[in-house]
Amino acid sequence: xxxxxxxxxxxxxxxxxxxxxxxxxxxxxxxxxxxxxxxxxxxxxxxxxxxxxxxxxxxxxxxxxxxxxxxxxxxxxxxxxxxxxxxxxxxxxxxxxxxxxxxxxxxxxxxxxxxxxxxxxxxxxxxxxxxxxxxxxxxxxxxxxxxxxxxxxxxxxxxxxxxxxxxxxxxxxxxxxxxxxxxxxxxxxxxxxxxxxxxxxxxxxxxxxxxxxxxxxxxxxxxxxxxxxxxxxxxxxxxxxxxxxxxxxxxxxxxxxxxxxxxxxxxxxxxxxxxxxxxxxxxxxxxxxxxxxxxxxxxxxxxxxxxxxxxxxxxxxxxxxxxxxxxxxxxxxxxxxxxxxxxxxxxxxxxxxxxxxxxxxxxxxxxxxxxxxxxxxxxxxxxxxxxxxxxxxxxxxxxxxxxxxxxxxxxxxxxxx
Numbered sequence: 535x536x537x538x539x540x541x542x543x544x545x546x547x548x549x550x551x552x553x554x555x556x557x558x559x560x561x562x563x564x565x566x567x568x569x570x571x572x573x574x575x576x577x578x579x580x581x582x583x584x585x586x587x588x589x590x591x592x593x594x595x596x597x598x599x600x601x602x603x604x605x606x607x608x609x610x611x612x613x614x615x616x617x618x619x620x621x622x623x624x625x626x627x628x629x630x631x632x633x634x635x636x637x638x639x640x641x642x643x644x645x646x647x648x649x650x651x652x653x654x655x656x657x658x659x660x661x662x663x664x665x666x667x668x669x670x671x672x673x674x675x676x677x678x679x680x681x682x683x684x685x686x687x688x689x690x691x692x693x694x695x696x697x698x699x700x701x702x703x704x705x706x707x708x709x710x711x712x713x714x715x716x717x718x719x720x721x722x723x724x725x726x727x728x729x730x731x732x733x734x735x736x737x738x739x740x741x742x743x744x745x746x747x748x749x750x751x752x753x754x755x756x757x758x759x760x761x762x763x764x765x766x767x768x769x770x771x772x773x774x775x776x777x778x779x780x781x782x783x784x785x786x787x788x789x790x791x792x793x794x795x796x797x798x799x800x801x802x803x804x805x806x807x808x809x810x811x812x813x814x815x816x817x818x819x820x821x822x823x824x825x826x827x828x829x830x831x832x833x834x835x836x837x838x839x840x841x842x843x844x845x846x847x848x849x850x851x852x853x854x855x856x857x858x859x860x861x862x863x864x865x866x867x868x869x870x871x872x873x874x875x876x877x878x879x880x881x882x883x884x885x886x887x888x889x890x891x892x893x894x895x896x897x898x899x900x901x902x903x904x905x906x907x908x909x910x911x912x913x914x915x916x917x918x919x920x921x922x923x924x925x926x927x928x929x930x931x932x933x934x935x936x937x938x939x940x941x942x943x944x945x946x947x948x949x950x951x
Contacts, residue, residue: 535633536623536739536762537607539577540929541568542937545753554924555896555905559941567937575608575936576632582607582741583616586732587760587791591742594838600746600758607738608632608932620735623762638936653682656811658689658705658915665689665914688946692918692939695888699805699902699921700813702892707912708902713805715893715900717926718817718885722828723761723771723794724835724871726844731788734763740930747834748798748928754823756831757796757929758838768792771882773853793838795831796886798928799824805891819883829872832881836868852880887931892921907942914949916942 544560551559558564582604584592595602609619613630622631629636643649653672660666667685674680691698695716702708739762747756761767765787772783801821806814819825832849836858839847847858849871858867871881894917895901898910907922909915918939920931927934 535631535932536930537605537609537631538740538743538759538930539572539575539606539608539933541572542934543748543928545749546925546927549753550894550924554894554901556894556924557905564937564941567940568933570940571933571936572606575637575933576610577606577608577933578611579604579606580611581609581614581616581619581630581738583619583737584741585620585734585737586728586730587734587793588737588740588742590726590728590732590791590842590844591744591758591760591793591838594842595744595746597841598838600744600838602742602744605738605741605743607741609738616737619738620763623739623764634936650682650684655691655693655701656704658691658701658707658912659683660705660707660912660915663911663913665912688914688916688949690916690918690942690946691892691921694919695891695921695923696805696813696815698917698919699891700807700811702902702909703807704811707915708892708909709898709911711893711898711900711902713807713891714802715890715925716803716805716815716817716888717799717890717923718803719887719889719926719928720797720799720817720819720824720828721794721884721886722797722831722835722881723792723884724832724839725790725792725848726839726842727786727789727846727848728791728842728844729789732791734760734788734791739763745929747830750827750830751823752800753928754798754800754827754926755928756827756834757798758831758834759794759796761792761794771850773850773855775855779855791839791842791844793835794884794886795828795835796928797824797827797831799926802890815888817885828881828883832871833868836864836871840864850882887920887927889920889923889926889931892917893924894922895924906945907938908945908949916946918942 547560550556610630657669670682699713744758800823803817892902894903903917
């Protein structure tokens with residue numbers, strides 16, 4: 535991942551407690567869970583070096599009077615190397631990333647946990663309304679697939695918000711709300727070209743952000759960050775107008791900085807399964823507030839590039855690349871990107887984070903799990919990933935996911951007594 539360690543916003547915690555019944559989430563108990571996670575994964579801001587794009591983001595924020603903060607990162611100070619840190623989204627060469635592999639999973643292993651690799655859960659086994667085990671398939675080093683049965687009275691589903699509901703649906707458990715309320719944190723991106731090489735590959739993938747617009751209408755807003763440097767993503771997201779133009783853009787890529795606007799989605803999609811039981815997500819962009827915030831994000835990202843001194847700003851509408859240059863009408867350019875008021879043009883959208891598709895809540899008709907994390911309809915089955923989020927979070931979800939899992943683990947421990 536991109537290391538960004540953001541605490542759960544207080545207003546989201548209040549919403550989840552008051553509207554969805556997650557007792558104690560707004561108080562000191564969950565604060566201790568967050569503190570425990572940040573300590574275990576070594577979150578700090580001493581590795582938050584700003585590469586070119588993040589420097590441009592900071593300059594734009596200062597010029598416009600917007601907030602700018604250094605990110606807290608789960609990075610080992612002793613192993614951190616700025617020259618290769620920007621590639622850690624593709625594989626961590628140094629071992630500096632204090633992710634689950636180097637922390638909680640290792641903790642479990644050191645305490646005797648058995649880990650089955652290349653093994654895929656197919657169904658959760660149940661009997662008399664409670665968990666009895668998991669049926670899985672395992673592919674060995676010889677390439678052969680074998681069936682595996684794990685017997686256990688407690689099962690934690692933590693397959694991610696696209697796969698956990700598919701597992702529950704294949705298992706015939708979880709109730710009518712399984713797969714509903716999928717949130718994706720829809721993202722728009724605007725790039726600016728600058729005179730100097732931005733060295734976007736240097737330093738951490740994310741080291742700074744602006745939360746200036748995090749709370750807009752109904753506590754839904756926009757988080758502004760920079761994206762992980764990736765030639766492949768840039769090339770595939772750039773519309774093909776000609777080989778010559780595409781080559782020229784890619785040749786200049788080192789001079790571009792990409793700003794992204796992450797929207798806390800108000801609307802939602804769903805996860806279905808196909809005839810083979812495989813996950814099929816659907817996400818229509820039709821909620822009025824989400825469209826308004828996406829348009830606001832496009833405007834702010836553009837103005838920030840202008841404030842940072844970009845020589846060119848580019849955005850895509852309907853598969854066509856549009857450009858702004860100094861001296862052009864910036865408002866007209868923004869209107870081209872966002873469309874006239876009340877409309878929504880065909881823009882490339884990205885998903886930053888998937889959440890909510892097996893959410894916790896007190897109402898079994900609109901949620902899959904109780905506020906404790908255990909399924910409403912099946913004892914001993916618990917949700918331990920972002921699919922448990924009652925609604926979209928609005929910030930990077932890693933720390934919240936871990937803290938909620940720690941909270942749920944206490945309920946599991948109590949059930950074992």
